[in-house]
Amino acid sequence: MKVGANKLRITGMLAIGMAAGAAHAQSSVTLYGVADAALRYLTGANKNDDSQFSLANGAISQSRWGLRGREDLGGGMYAQFKLESGFNLPNGTQSSAGVLFNRYASVGIGSKTYGLLSFGQQNNPTYEFLIDGWDPLTVGNYLQNEWVPVAFSNTLHGGNNMAMYTYTRGQLIARAAYSFGGVPGSFSTGSLRSVAFAYGPAPFGIQAGFVQSENASNLRQTTYNVQLRYQYTGAEFFLGYYNSNDQTGSVEAFLSGSAPSPSTTNPRKDNAMVIGATYAATPKIKFSFAGYYDWASNVLGKSGDAGDGRRYTLVGLAEYYFSNRTSLYATVDYNRMSGASRIEAPNGTDQLGVALGLRTRF
Numbered sequence: 001m002k003v004g005a006n007k008l009r010i011t012g013m014l015a016i017g018m019a020a021g022a023a024h025a026q027s028s029v030t031l032y033g034v035a036d037a038a039l040r041y042l043t044g045a046n047k048n049d050d051s052q053f054s055l056a057n058g059a060i061s062q063s064r065w066g067l068r069g070r071e072d073l074g075g076g077m078y079a080q081f082k083l084e085s086g087f088n089l090p091n092g093t094q095s096s097a098g099v100l101f102n103r104y105a106s107v108g109i110g111s112k113t114y115g116l117l118s119f120g121q122q123n124n125p126t127y128e129f130l131i132d133g134w135d136p137l138t139v140g141n142y143l144q145n146e147w148v149p150v151a152f153s154n155t156l157h158g159g160n161n162m163a164m165y166t167y168t169r170g171q172l173i174a175r176a177a178y179s180f181g182g183v184p185g186s187f188s189t190g191s192l193r194s195v196a197f198a199y200g201p202a203p204f205g206i207q208a209g210f211v212q213s214e215n216a217s218n219l220r221q222t223t224y225n226v227q228l229r230y231q232y233t234g235a236e237f238f239l240g241y242y243n244s245n246d247q248t249g250s251v252e253a254f255l256s257g258s259a260p261s262p263s264t265t266n267p268r269k270d271n272a273m274v275i276g277a278t279y280a281a282t283p284k285i286k287f288s289f290a291g292y293y294d295w296a297s298n299v300l301g302k303s304g305d306a307g308d309g310r311r312y313t314l315v316g317l318a319e320y321y322f323s324n325r326t327s328l329y330a331t332v333d334y335n336r337m338s339g340a341s342r343i344e345a346p347n348g349t350d351q352l353g354v355a356l357g358l359r360t361r362f
Contacts, residue, residue, distance in 0.1 A: 136276025309341025
């Protein structure tokens with residue numbers, strides 16, 4: 001009896017050990033990141049129209065590192081987390097001073113059938129789609145060229161304290177999010193709400209989104225966007241539209257580098273268009289093009305002709321892939337502003353940028 005009991009005990013311990021090993025095998029934690037830097041020449045870099053030559057953070061995807069993990073809970077359920085921090089490769093500093101995980105800091109629980117519910121620092125649904133391939137440059141370019149998807153997808157108010165639901169079925173991805181303001185006595189102050197979806201592309205796709213945020217003074221920015229994509233034998237084509245109505249002054253502050261000038265009587269309004277294309281000439285060579293145009297009104301709260309402005313941006317990018325992870329690239333971009341939008345150019349008219357960069361992913 002004693003020998004049999006020992007055998008039973010040993011067998012039980014082996015079973016527990018094997019179960020623990022199986023559970024461990026269904027969990028994963030991944031360290032990942034991007035290191036991207038470029039030599040960049042920029043004209044019209046200040047009000048004196050001086051040129052600038054610098055080592056800049058890269059043009060394609062910006063430098064970052066992160067951790068992501070997932071655990072299979074059984075029955076089609078899973079738990080996951082994502083922590084991601086942006087950094088400036090030329091000097092090693094954080095993209096946001098004093099904020100370690102400034103890009104993502106979220107935890108969630110999901111089901112293969114019913115979708116994912118996540119909480120924490122996240123991108124709003126519209127912006128998440130844009131960086132996931134619905135913008136022709138995936139919003140990774142220099143400040144001079146990322147202004148349309150950043151300013152007009154309502155990301156300037158951040159994605160802190162956000163609850164997001166994501167539903168995926170085949171080519172359809174739908175997201176809804178609410179960012180809690182956390183202000184005593186007010187449910188809406190500092191909050192953000194958004195819904196967006198994307199279908200495809202295989203070969204045709206469409207993405208649409210709505211985002212509305214309120215600042216500490218209960219002033220709103222409301223944005224809409226629609227993006228179209230089409231894939232054809234190594235090429236991809238993009239067409240998009242953005243509409244923004246901003247009472248907060250944050251759009252103007254981002255575009256001009258000045259202090260916000262909020263206005264409820266004459267809020268800044270923007271109608272922006274984007275076109276783009278990518279083409280994989282060979283497995284190692286890829287070309288990308290993007291064009292952005294914005295018609296702004298009520299700039300600085302001024303109505304009529306005094307507040308009307310125009311801005312357009314043209315970007316060309318060529319990449320050579322040494323491997324799936326490492327590429328050498330060259331890019332050229334041109335910005336021109338007119339009317340009230342001249343405040344968005346340091347020299348009041350235009351800027352030309354040229355860069356040669358290296359990117360590696362891990």
